[in-house]
Amino acid sequence: MSSKQDLINEVLSLPIEDRAFIIDSLIKSMNPTNSDIEREWIKVTQKRLNDLKTGKVQGISGKKVFDDIWNRFEK
Numbered sequence: 001m002s003s004k005q006d007l008i009n010e011v012l013s014l015p016i017e018d019r020a021f022i023i024d025s026l027i028k029s030m031n032p033t034n035s036d037i038e039r040e041w042i043k044v045t046q047k048r049l050n051d052l053k054t055g056k057v058q059g060i061s062g063k064k065v066f067d068d069i070w071n072r073f074e075k
Helices: 002-012 018-030 035-054 062-074
Strands: none
Touching: 002 018
16 A cells, blocks of 8 residues: 555544644645735624624525525526
């Protein structure tokens, strides 16, 4: 068996949380993030979360979002 296959088998034997961490690390290594862009996205998400918490905006259920998408493309 190849060393790559051994490594894959070893990773597959880990708990799912550890596998997810490894996957995330590998993906980040292949597509590194731009820290300036990352900081801007954090600002945007914090503002959006604050808007939801304060009631400035109302959330939409995931079911409604997907129903609307299906309805749009079924026609």
